[in-house]
Amino acid sequence: MTTTTLGVKLKSETQNRLKMAAENLDRTPHWFMRVAILELIQKVESGVRIEGIIDEKLLPDDTDRNSVAMRNLREKF
Numbered sequence: 001m002t003t004t005t006l007g008v009k010l011k012s013e014t015q016n017r018l019k020m021a022a023e024n025l026d027r028t029p030h031w032f033m034r035v036a037i038l039e040l041i042q043k044v045e046s047g048v049r050i051e052g053i054i055d056e057k058l059l060p061d062d063t064d065r066n067s068v069a070m071r072n073l074r075e076k077f
Contacts, residue, residue: 008033 022032043053054062063070
């Protein structure tokens with residue numbers, strides 16, 4: 001199995017939270033991110049929709065900023 005390195009931009013506050021959470025589990029931030037990503041992939045593959053992942057109050061703003069479909073729609077105009 002080959003691996004690929006991906007970059008993730010995090011705010012410094014989030015990076016600090018990641019480091020602390022990983023330390024609390026006696027793990028590395030790399031381990032923490034890998035496990036979190038795999039768990040989210042499994043949720044989506046099992047049928048969870050975006051509403052089951054993002055708080056409904058945050059969903060409109062998140063959709064506006066991160067939706068691929070919305071981005072494609074804006075690019076058409």
